[in-house]
Amino acid sequence: MITLEEQQLREHLAVDEITFAIPAQSFAISCAISAEEALPVVTEFALRIAYICGTLSPAQIQDFFGFSKKETDAVLKSLLDERLLQWNDEHLELTTYALARFQDSSDNLPRFFKIQDWSAEVVFDLISFSPAGRPSRLKRVRSQIELATRNLDKQSRTRQYAEQSFQQNFRQICTREKAEIYKISAIDAGERFSIPLPCTFHLDLSGQTSIRRNIDDESFGSRLEIAEAITDALASQERGDNERLRDFIQTFDDTLLQRYVTGDAFDLRRYAQEVHLTRFVRTDDDRVTPVLGALYLPRNAALLLERIQAAMAQPEALVETEPLATEGAESDSKDSAETTHPAQGEALWWAPQSPLWARTRSARDLAQKIEKLLLSQGGERPSAGLQVVVPTARRPPRERLAIYQDQFNRLLAADVVLMGGSVELLIVPDTLVCAMFHFNLAHNATAVPIGFISSAPKHIASAGALVSARMSARPDGVTAAREEGGAAPIENLVQLLARLTPSSEVDVDGPAKRGRARLTLER
Structure with missing residues (x-):
């Protein structure tokens, strides 16, 4: 314990x-079982009298208990049938079996087994x-x-x-x-x-x-x-690597994770202790909450649902959208800031490549709760709800979809991975994003998701740019889980991706494409 x-x-x-x-x-x-049972009171007393006296007659039993002749005959028949008493001339005495039950008992109370x-x-x-x-x-x-x-x-x-x-x-x-x-x-x-x-x-x-x-x-x-x-x-499960963690940190400007990178290593132990156990280290932005572990774990699911519900409770509030920086442009230009309404009932959950992701009922429960919150805002619009996309870069789409068929209602597969398949995103357009990097330890099949939930516009925009840029390279690489829906599920995904597409061109797949050195991180 x-x-x-x-x-x-x-x-x-x-x-x-x-x-x-x-x-x-x-x-x-x-x-058939042999069960030890206590005898009825009359039977036990009759046997104890016989054990003490050695022998007894039917008349003595009748007088002692005050029975009628019929009642006495019934008791005697039961004792004889169960091989507890036997006749010796005209008297009754214990059988060898019954006598042994008394002798084996520590309290002189006979205990017998019945089949x-x-x-x-x-x-x-x-x-x-x-x-x-x-x-x-x-x-x-x-x-x-x-x-x-x-x-x-x-x-x-x-x-x-x-x-x-x-x-x-x-x-x-x-x-x-x-x-x-x-x-x-x-x-x-x-x-x-x-x-x-x-x-x-x-x-x-x-x-x-x-x-x-x-x-x-x-x-x-x-x-x-x-x-x-x-x-x-x-x-027997596939395992990932940590080559794209530096890309993740730079794409989302994650200064909290960056402080635990030294040379070519990420200090997971110190990160877990200082950020999630002692909470000695906190983010500078109140809109950003560090997250450790799968989103469908109880504490993370509760936090995520609380953030979504709070955002949905303010549908008329305007959200300032910060433009993404491009080379040669000022990222903090106030003149280019835009305002949009928060999400109206739709979201995207982009899975990592890991074959162990969401292999539990907790993931289904979280998806259903998010879906309920979204549909309360989205009304009857076909695109309303939570769309879950699983990457299929290393497996046939149908094989990958079959794993999650019973988990998610709006399920699709895409022949696209984000940052080598190590990144998981949950995006509620214009409202919040949860970005997780699945960090791998040596000799462990299970990855450690690390990241954040954020309502900061720059993080929401970065996540949207990351997805839309990768999807634009493979426009025909999407497969719907349920064929009976025709092209509608794919069309709904296209419309959602259009909302996530940034107005300006940015490099969203990380600095590795620009020739910068990748960071191979070890435990």
């Missing part, structure tokens, strides 16, 4: 959440073959990362492994006190399904900076086979 302080530390240093899908199967099991039928549906995960209680059952969900066992024999002989696990874990499965398996009658294999297992990843700064995972689940958190399966699943 972790302390409250450690729990809070993990929450502040959480960087991602991934839901894994554990293969499981139900089994209908029928068996009873028992049946139930039992669920086992197909990796560790441990009982799973009553878990959530899901059919295949592509957004979750499916786990596989290292022991392929378990997949083909599930019934045999289920029977073996049932015998080993019977006390956990059957909660009746001191019950034991007497005989297994039948084990019938049922449906297969997946058990969702959310896993949180957080920065560990106690030693060498690394990423640790935390499974808050009593059933699966301590199972070695599950941990190995998660390690195998993560090891």
Whole structure:
């Protein structure tokens, strides 16, 4: 059990959440069990009298309890049928079995076992073959990362492994006190399904900076086979690099991140401690809030929704738009400033290239909440809502779209990446932007998103310029997730991109295109 302080530390240093899908199967099991039970009061007293006296007659039992002859006969029949008393001439005495029950008892109270039928549906995960209680059952969900066992024999002989696990874990499965398996009658294999297992990843700064995972689940958190399966699943994922972090810093003029760059390295440890733990270092602009970790983590999602809702609550407020600087032009010219109305019910969420991005229900929940806020402002306009774009530079569009089909309502794929696929943007036009760079640590499949939420016009304009410039180079590289909608989803994206396109030409893909040295950052 972790302390409250450690729990809070993990929450502040959480960087991602991934839901894994554990293969499981139900089994209908029928068996006979021997269950220890206390005897009825009359039966117990009759046996104790026989134990103390050695022998007794039916008349003595009748007189002691005040029974009628019919009642006495019923008690005697029960004791004889259960092999607790036996006849010795005309008297009754304890059987060897009943006498042993008294002798084995530490308090001279006999305890007896009865053979009873028992049946139930039992669920086992197909990796560790441990009982799973009553878990959530899901059919295949592509957004979750499916786990596989290292022991392929378990997949083909599930019934045999289920029977073996049932015998080993019977006390956990059957909660009746001191019950034991007497005989297994039948084990019938049922449906297969997946058990969702959310896993949180957080920065560990106690030693060498690394990423640790935390499974808050009593059933699966301590199972070695599950941990190995998660390690195998993560090891097979693509990994990014940090070559474009300098471009990200310069594109958004992020002086906060810049102060943690020394030579060719970014000091993630000091950044996390000073900006997000102690909050010793703050931004100079109140409109900018540093963000660590995936946007769909609880604390980040709450902050983002609060910022969007606050902006939507002031639809008539005018926002001053700062022009982007171009070479040979003054960036702070007040004469060229423009004013526009805040966003009216539409937004763009541009995903990074990472195959682990948004692989959890939390991402879907955040998208739905943003969509609800946007639609309350956008009315019936077809383009209203949140449009999610996933890059497909290294995978076929349909393969990439299939992963997120159940996550997002307005989903598209684009054969375009932003800064090598390391950048994630959530843009509410004329209102705010969340810009995140997915920083990679050595030997870790999970990246660390670092960036900011900003309502500063220069940041909103920079993000819009970055997307529109890259999309203009590949105008035909967009695929809609749902073909039945025809060209409408793509047309809606085009209209949204038109709102993001800056009026002046800027270099939005970073200084590397102008021949400046890139910064390869290491942990």
